[in-house]
Amino acid sequence: MDSERFAALEAHYNAILPTLATKADIEALRTEMHRMSADTHKWMVASLIGLFIGFGGLGVTLGQILKPAATQAAAQPPQPIVICLQPPAPQAQK
Template sequence: MDSEVAALKAHIDAIVPTLATKADIEVLRAEMHKMSAEGYRWMVASMVGMFIGFGGLYFAANRSLEERPAPVQAQPQPQQPIIIYLPQPVPAPQK
């Protein structure tokens, strides 16, 4: 039984130095908060950039339509009537 206790104590002594301390957890929390704030900043900047980009596309499209001259309307030519000749029905033979 002493050998089991000694093995367990050696195992715990090997693990304990690798566990995180309260200071380590605080550093991790600060880094995670910083990353969250940076992600939010990037998201807002991307949305503003897309808004400006789509607004520029909208105004450019409207401006290109304003500068284009109106198309010249051609006068329609009078159409000749369409005449369709149907074949005469064949009379049925009489009995």
């Protein structure tokens, strides 16, 4: 009974052993993860710079669009509204 149990454990051990990671496997994984992290960092920084440039351009554009309307309103005072009424026509007398 003891030898059967030992044989089963040995078979289980022999089946699992080839799948375990070696030191070289772990080092390769570490290197790959570091490279992926650096690539992600570069993309995040590039995206942030692009967003700042885009929103800055949008702000400048809106400033240029709204600038003439603001300076024109400040330069000329508003004109008064004038309503001319016609005098009533004389009525014919009988």
